[in-house]
Amino acid sequence: MSYDFDSSRLEEGLPFPRGATYDGKGVNFAVFSAHATKVELCLFDEPGEREIARITLPEYTDEVWHGYVSGLHPGTRYAFRVHGPYEPEAGHRFNPNKLVLDPYSKAHVGQVRWAPELFGYTLGHPDADLSFDERDSAPFMPKCVVVDSRFEWKQPSWIRVPWDRTVIYETHVRGHTMRHPAVPEHLRGTFAGFASDEVVECIRQLGVTSVELLPIQMVVDQQNLLEKGLRNYWGYDTLGFFAVDPRYLSAPWLDEFKAMVDRYHAAGLEVILDVVYNHTPEGNELGPTLSFKGIDNASYYRLMPDNPRYYINDTGTGNTLNLSHPRVLQMVTDSLRYWASEMHIDGFRFDLATILAREPHGFDDGGGFLDSCRQDPVLSSVKLIAEPWDCGPGGYQVGRFPPGWAEWNDTFRDTVRAFWKGDDGLAPEMAKRLTASGDKFNRRGRRPWASVNFITAHDGFTLNDLVSYNDKHNEANGEDNRDGHSDNRSWNCGVEGPTDDPEVTDLRERQKRNLLATLLLSQGTPMVLAGDEFGRTQHGNNNAYCQDNEISWIDWEGIDERGRGLTGFVRKLLALRHGLPVLRRNRFLTGAWNETLQVKDVSWLCPDGKELAPEQWDDPSMRCFGMLIDGRAQASGIPRRGSDATLLLVLNAWHDLVDFTLPDVPGGSRWTCLVDTNVPERDSLPEFGIGDHYQVTGRSLLLFRLDASAESEQTFAQLETVLTEPS
Structure with missing residues (x-):
């Protein structure tokens, strides 16, 4: 196949x-491949259906193929063919x-249309992947x-909510807006819909900060x-680490995503992205x-050392990105910097983050990726949240990430769920979880905020x-x-379902x-x-990963x-959390x-108002106790004038009433x-x-405040107005 192309428009360009x-x-086009012998740039018409030019990139510098084509402009459709x-x-x-798609592409048109031509080998061939398929995959890609990345921002780059004041609200752009009555139908499921005033204000008024x-990056x-x-x-199957997925755009322009971020920043809300680099x-x-497989499979993926035909599968999805390779590590950190610097994202939650920290010898809290984030002036200044587990060897690492990182704390989730369910012997564990799990995070100068506490998340039951x-009901997923x-x-609570x-x-x-009070009144x-x-249901589905329908969409009406x-x-509860600093201490309670x-x-404290004795902690049937946080113990440990509020949290997971004596605290009346x-x-x-x-009452939680200091009276008066106003 030949194409008409004016070679005078082609220059060597730059590798960066x-x-x-x-x-x-x-x-300028530049793509890394350490093992390729030639890279061709393929240009397509506007619909992306017809290849109109094929240009060999003329230069190869430091394992980067590059070339510059004059006369091209934003909107040009392209991809690569890589020889080797x-x-x-x-x-x-x-x-x-x-x-093959450019790993650094900022936008895409079209979607993967599954066909045998997409495979590098011939499906059904007796030699399987050792065979070679000569059919063109372009029509299906x-x-x-x-x-053009120019955009007129109205708000500062980042909001920078202090970690100790942060309250995260996990949601899905499409699921949040598909049934929202205030969002016009043509904008539902899009960034523009998610940025509508009614949606933003509803989130802001709830009291969350972030x-x-x-994931909103391009997926398959x-x-x-x-x-x-x-x-x-x-x-959770990202193919384009620099691009938003077209399914969330109401128009084919990146400005829509940037305008959404700008709108949330105007409301004082951070935007954090869940990202999948594993x-x-x-x-x-x-x-x-x-x-990646067609650009440089041996560099981008972790392969079995004794037989590189096969992939290391620490993710459970078939492959694992090789962040031990400097160019792959560079791609991931370049992506993160792009989202933070160019798209003004305030932080990231890393799916299966243990994999990102895994070197060939195993998990390493001083590994390349973690060190790169820690020293980078951009990445070290935004919020970094790890999902600290994966299915690979040594994959569970809760509390093991280095300073500067926060981590999802599944021990909080599991302990709190089981305690309120009424399981035996959980009072000692609950005490740890209420105090930001210092047994896991109180090391290397880390702060209580490092424990990201949650009861529910996208993965699992709703509240x-x-x-x-009692049981999952995932029949709609088609996996029996x-x-x-x-x-x-x-x-x-005695009946399965409604x-x-x-x-x-x-x-x-x-x-x-x-459950909500435990979550929002705990340290961390x-x-x-x-x-x-407001009690959204997924009708018992605890794995709605494939349910882009009413099962997952929030039913606002x-x-x-x-x-x-x-x-x-x-x-x-959130007004209390924001108004009472003692609920979000910056040091671990010990x-x-x-x-x-x-x-x-x-x-x-035990119900008689006295401190719990060791034998009471050891009693597996103990389900009612109090947590007294003394406001005189300043977070800094340095005496100062005045004090924070002294609070008493009482938890009763027993099914009967418990008579609790309110304790005598010096200075309180x-x-x-x-x-x-x-x-x-x-x-x-x-x-x-x-x-x-x-x-x-049986199965209930209470929060008491000791009389306020004079310096805090105004704050408490404001709180009391909020706490007693009609819901």
Whole structure:
């Protein structure tokens, strides 16, 4: 096949930056491949259907192929064909018949359309992936798009909410807006819809500070899902690390994403991205050739040392990106800097982050990726959150990430769920989780915020389903209910699924409040799953990764009075958290006696108001105890004028009433009940004297405040207004 191209427009260009860079007169193309013998740039018409030029990149510098084409402009459609050895047993899978996407592409048009032509080998051939397929894959591939990155920002680059004030709200751009009555239908499921005033204000008024979006980078819908009428809804299969997925755009321009970020920043809200740099959709040796596999398989992926035909599969998806390779590490950190610097993203949550920190010898908290983030002036200044586990060897590393990182804390999730479910012997574990899991994170000068506490997340039951189902109900996924976790530590309160029984319903609502109050009143960084604030359900599906439909979409019009009441309760809890610094201390509570201040920062009380004895901690049936946080123990450890509030948190996971004696604390004269999950709404906040008894309802949580210092009276007066206003 021949193409008409004016060779005078081609120059050697530069090996940096990678990708396609427009300079006002033309475009520089640069792509890394250590083992290729030739790289061809393929240009396409506007629909991306017809190849109109094929240009050999003229230069090869430091393992980077590059060239400059004058006259090209933003909107140009392109991709590559890469020549080299097809030797799977040596780790090489070059096949120039297969169009491959630029790893640094900032935008794409079209989508992967599954066909046998996408595979570098011939499907069904007796030699499997050792065979070689000569059919052209271009008709079935999306195309890369040259972009103009200019944008007129109205807000500062980052919001920079302090970690100790951070409250994360995890949501999905599409699922959040597809059923939102205030979002115009043509904008539902898009960044523009997510940026609508009603959506932004609803999130802001809840009291959270940071919106964490499930993956929005360019993804591929797996063939097996499409065959079942499903799709990759969550988006954990990234193919384009620099590009937003076109499915979230109402118009084909990056400005829509930037405008959304700008709108959230204007509301004082951070935007955090959930990112997936641990694997790609190219699968194992039997997977398709879409980008990395055809550009330089032996460099981009971790291959079996004794037989590089096969892939190391620490991700459970077929392949693992090789961040031990300097160019692959550079690609990932370049991507992160792009999103932070060019797109003004405030932080990242890293899917299966243990893999990113794994070197050939295993997990290394001083490995290349973690060190790169730590020393980088951009990345070290944004929020970095690890999902600290994967399915590979030594994959569970909660608490082992280095200073500067926060981590999802699944021990908080599991302990809190099991405690309120009524399991035995969990009081000692609960004490650790309420105090930011110092047993895991109090090392190397890390702070309590390093523990990202959560009860629910996208993966698993919603809050409503956690108290409504004993078992998962994933039949809609088409896997005979075999997928998803079976160990949910959930309790249906006596009936599986929906019920009209008022006693069961009331208990479920109280359990929701117990769980939310535990989350939002604990030390550490809380994360709320979108929709939990009003009791969203997925009808028992705890693995809705493929459900781009009403199972996953938030039903805004279906919120009943109970849901609206729960939303008001969450707002009040967050008002307390923001208004009472003692709930978000910047040092770990240890219970040690402070000789200088003559006080303990935290004490643990039994129902008679006295400190728990060791034998009481050892009692597996103990399900009611108090946590006294003394405001005189300053977070800095340095005496100063005034003090923070002294608070008493009482938890009763027992099914019966417990008579709790309000303790005598030096300098205190009365206790005010700020929260009682059995009585979520009150006209006024009741006060009690020292030594008074409070009847703690079975399965309920309470928060009391000791009388405020003069310096704090104004803050508490403002809080009281919020706490007693109608929900």
